[in-house]
Amino acid sequence: MTANNNENTGSQYASKKPKTRRNVHPFKRDVRAKKVIRFNATEEDDHALYERLRTGNTATYKSLKSQADDLLKVRKTLPVFQHKREIMTYIESNPVTVLIGETGSGKSTQIPQFILEQLYDKKKHGSIAVTQPRRVAAINLATRVAQEHGSKLGDQVGYSVRFDNTTTARTRLKYLTDGMLLRELMMNSDLKEYSVVIIDEAHERTVLTDLILGFLKSLMQGTRPDLRIVVMSATLQAEKFSEFFDNAPILFVEGRKFDVTQYYLKAPTDDIVDAVIRCCMQINQGEQLGDILCFLPGQEEIDKAVAIMEKIAKYVSEESPVPLIVPYPLYAALPPMQQALVFAPIKGFKRKVVFSTNIAETSVTISGVKFIVDSGLRKVKVWRHQLGLATLLTVPISQASAMQRSGRAGRESEGKSFRLYCESDYLKLPKQSEPEIARSDVTSPVLMLKRYGIDDIVNWTWFENPGKEAIVMGLQELYELGALDNRGKITKRGEQMALLPLQPHLSSVLIKASEVGCLSQVIDIISCLSVENLLLNPSPEERDDINERRLSLCNAGKRYGDLIMLKELFDIYFYELGKSQDANSERNDWCKELCISLRGFKNVVRVRDQLRVYCKRLFSSINEENEETRKIGEDSDEISKILKCFLTGFIKNTAIGMPDRSYRTVSTGEPISVHPSSMLFLNKSCPGIMYTEYVFTTKGYARNVSRIELSWLQEVVTNGTAVAKQKITSSK
Numbered sequence: 001m002t003a004n005n006n007e008n009t010g011s012q013y014a015s016k017k018p019k020t021r022r023n024v025h026p027f028k029r030d031v032r033a034k035k036v037i038r039f040n041a042t043e044e045d046d047h048a049l050y051e052r053l054r055t056g057n058t059a060t061y062k063s064l065k066s067q068a069d070d071l072l073k074v075r076k077t078l079p080v081f082q083h084k085r086e087i088m089t090y091i092e093s094n095p096v097t098v099l100i101g102e103t104g105s106g107k108s109t110q111i112p113q114f115i116l117e118q119l120y121d122k123k124k125h126g127s128i129a130v131t132q133p134r135r136v137a138a139i140n141l142a143t144r145v146a147q148e149h150g151s152k153l154g155d156q157v158g159y160s161v162r163f164d165n166t167t168t169a170r171t172r173l174k175y176l177t178d179g180m181l182l183r184e185l186m187m188n189s190d191l192k193e194y195s196v197v198i199i200d201e202a203h204e205r206t207v208l209t210d211l212i213l214g215f216l217k218s219l220m221q222g223t224r225p226d227l228r229i230v231v232m233s234a235t236l237q238a239e240k241f242s243e244f245f246d247n248a249p250i251l252f253v254e255g256r257k258f259d260v261t262q263y264y265l266k267a268p269t270d271d272i273v274d275a276v277i278r279c280c281m282q283i284n285q286g287e288q289l290g291d292i293l294c295f296l297p298g299q300e301e302i303d304k305a306v307a308i309m310e311k312i313a314k315y316v317s318e319e320s321p322v323p324l325i326v327p328y329p330l331y332a333a334l335p336p337m338q339q340a341l342v343f344a345p346i347k348g349f350k351r352k353v354v355f356s357t358n359i360a361e362t363s364v365t366i367s368g369v370k371f372i373v374d375s376g377l378r379k380v381k382v383w384r385h386q387l388g389l390a391t392l393l394t395v396p397i398s399q400a401s402a403m404q405r406s407g408r409a410g411r412e413s414e415g416k417s418f419r420l421y422c423e424s425d426y427l428k429l430p431k432q433s434e435p436e437i438a439r440s441d442v443t444s445p446v447l448m449l450k451r452y453g454i455d456d457i458v459n460w461t462w463f464e465n466p467g468k469e470a471i472v473m474g475l476q477e478l479y480e481l482g483a484l485d486n487r488g489k490i491t492k493r494g495e496q497m498a499l500l501p502l503q504p505h506l507s508s509v510l511i512k513a514s515e516v517g518c519l520s521q522v523i524d525i526i527s528c529l530s531v532e533n534l535l536l537n538p539s540p541e542e543r544d545d546i547n548e549r550r551l552s553l554c555n556a557g558k559r560y561g562d563l564i565m566l567k568e569l570f571d572i573y574f575y576e577l578g579k580s581q582d583a584n585s586e587r588n589d590w591c592k593e594l595c596i597s598l599r600g601f602k603n604v605v606r607v608r609d610q611l612r613v614y615c616k617r618l619f620s621s622i623n624e625e626n627e628e629t630r631k632i633g634e635d636s637d638e639i640s641k642i643l644k645c646f647l648t649g650f651i652k653n654t655a656i657g658m659p660d661r662s663y664r665t666v667s668t669g670e671p672i673s674v675h676p677s678s679m680l681f682l683n684k685s686c687p688g689i690m691y692t693e694y695v696f697t698t699k700g701y702a703r704n705v706s707r708i709e710l711s712w713l714q715e716v717v718t719n720g721t722a723v724a725k726q727k728i729t730s731s732k
């Protein structure tokens with residue numbers, strides 16, 4: 001790249017200009033009963049929405065309306081808007097419609113509004129659910145659509161994601177994660193509230209999206225033949241969706257507003273963080289003002305890139321007259337407030353650089369982004385059925401993902417996308433990512449199906465059957481957790497587990513805690529576990545000091561490990577520091593000293609509040625003990641009781657101490673090491689350990705580790721006890 005403002009002529013990248021847009025798309029009409037409709041004629045604008053906005057919310061009518069009026073001008077230019085009437089005719093006259101649109105054509109923001117408008121016009125009851133695979137997208141879309149609609153977020157338009165719900169009784173258009181829709185299905189099996197369900201980004205093929213498709217099909221064949229369904233996808237492989245829904249018509253909306261020019265590396269790179277940073281610096285020096293969105297595989301690479309960028313950005317802008325780079329991280333584990341920062345516009349002679357995982361890949365518009373830097377990599381969790389373990393791997397993305405990533409630029413003006421791989425490698429990528437269900441643990445989906453009353457799981461209307469082996473492993477796991485009885489019927493415990501917003505293992509821990517009387521303490525620990533990166537990684541220079549400080553505060557944690565340490569830290573944060581007049585600044589200083597995320601702890605408190613509400617609803621009582629009894633002390637009986645609750649959910653995640661002080665897992669006898677981030681890393685005297693997470697890098701590591709006594713393994717009452725007993729005896 002050169003310092004030339006708009007043209008990229010440097011030697012490192014090969015440019016690939018988009019071809020002139022064609023009106024006829026190579027998508028072929030299928031002669032078997034399916035209809036493929038291509039749109040290319042522009043239609044007159046429809047003023048119905050405009051009229052309705054005039055009679056809408058009057059509280060802050062003026063400002064909301066004038067903003068909506070301005071946005072209406074933008075909306076009218078979107079390809080989807082121009083074909084509104086035809087699209088609506090299809091949606092109205094077919095139970096299921098499959099709609100494909102290029103990224104940025106306006107699917108996610110416009111189609112739901114068209115349907116809403118029609119519900120109002122025809123005075124129909126019911127609401128619209130729009131599912132998203134990711135919470136960031138649900139929040140981003142609902143916020144934007146509320147503005148376009150001219151209403152406050154939570155009025156007619158709102159969102160519902162885990163632990164955060166802005167919808168009210170007035171909400172008619174609800175953006176929600178697919179997990180939340182499944183939860184609603186569990187509570188109200190007919191989805192009575194909705195007259196239309198839109199499955200957005202169906203091509204992502206997450207386990208939950210696939211499950212929803214199966215549920216919707218069985219609902220339509222059963223109690224809800226009136227339900228209208230729209231399946232929206234950004235890729236051309238819509239045949240499968242159409243076939244699944246009895247050859248539903250496929251609509252194809254052609255075009256997007258702005259072009260994105262692709263650039264490829266001429267030779268591959270092996271240090272991806274370094275390559276991303278270099279590319280950003282070159283954009284900063286050679287391109288017009290505009291923000292950059294970089295895709296990196298995971299949090300580790302993102303934190304590293306942000307740290308490097310923070311160090312060099314100031315220095316570079318002092319040296320030469322280029323915009324000051326302001327780096328932001330974006331990944332799922334960040335607290336929502338920090339994620340929201342990414343979407344706020346930046347003022348002055350500055351360039352925002354967002355380093356993101358694939359959570360910003362679909363349905364998300366970050367206003368101001370003109371440049372994409374794509375590492376071509378993503379992290380995936382691969383479930384190993386035989387071992388019952390998940391491994392996190394870094395793998396190349398698919399062509400569809402690369403297109404989605406590029407599509408994040410060119411949403412408000414023309415954009416450029418820098419792919420940090422060669423074009424020849426791009427051509428070798430798979431067209432689509434494999435469906436997640438093919439490599440996932442299906443324990444949670446199987447529990448949902450059982451809760452829904454499905455007996456024959458193997459032959460259910462799966463959109464993609466995960467295979468008999470995976471299903472049997474899921475059933476076995478649920479039996480061991482006590483969620484199913486020996487005839488495969490869901491138990492009362494299983495019913496409760498399905499209603500809690502947690503993985504089955506953690507749900508079973510919570511239920512056990514409610515039975516033995518330590519629910520408050522266990523809720524606090526689970527809330528800490530539900531927030532990723534609560535304890536930040538100190539820099540190598542600070543590591544020893546910080547570990548020393550943490551250890552000095554957590555007497556019980558020192559002996560019993562990370563779960564108990566989390567509770568001790570929570571008690572200090574919540575009870576002790578919360579009392580002072582100046583609680584906020586005290587908490588802030590305390591978190592800094594211990595390298596703990598203050599935002600993370602705020603999030604823990606929110607999750608805890610929600611979990612307490614769920615628990616109050618599910619278990620007739622949650623002990624309203626006084627504060628002192630909710631705090632954890634050093635009473636070993638109390639601590640054992642808490643850890644045994646965790647053992648009911650994680651009996652498979654246990655390992656036994658060997659004479660040479662190594663550990664071998666109870667389930668397979670494989671060696672496993674305590675992760676260096678654990679309180680028990682240096683403690684070599686545990687008879688056994690339990691861990692809530694397994695990671696495999698150069699070898700297998702246990703994270704969130706607790707000390708256990710071997711006798712506990714035999715004590716813990718689940719259907720899996722026999723298995724555990726046998727293994728312990730044989731390994732002794």
Ligand SMILES: Nc1ncnc2c1ncn2[C@@H]1O[C@H](COP(=O)(O)OP(=O)(O)OP(=O)(O)O)[C@@H](O)[C@H]1O
Pocket residue numbers: 078101102103104105106107108109110140144234362363364365366367407410411412
């Ligand atoms: N939060 C936002 N801020 C600014 N503009 C936005 C925002 N959300 C949407 N837009 C505008 O609306 C356009 C259409 O967005 P929409 O999400 O509906 O597209 P889409 O067809 O669903 O694409 P994709 O599947 O790639 O997200 C964007 O290209 C952008 O111009």
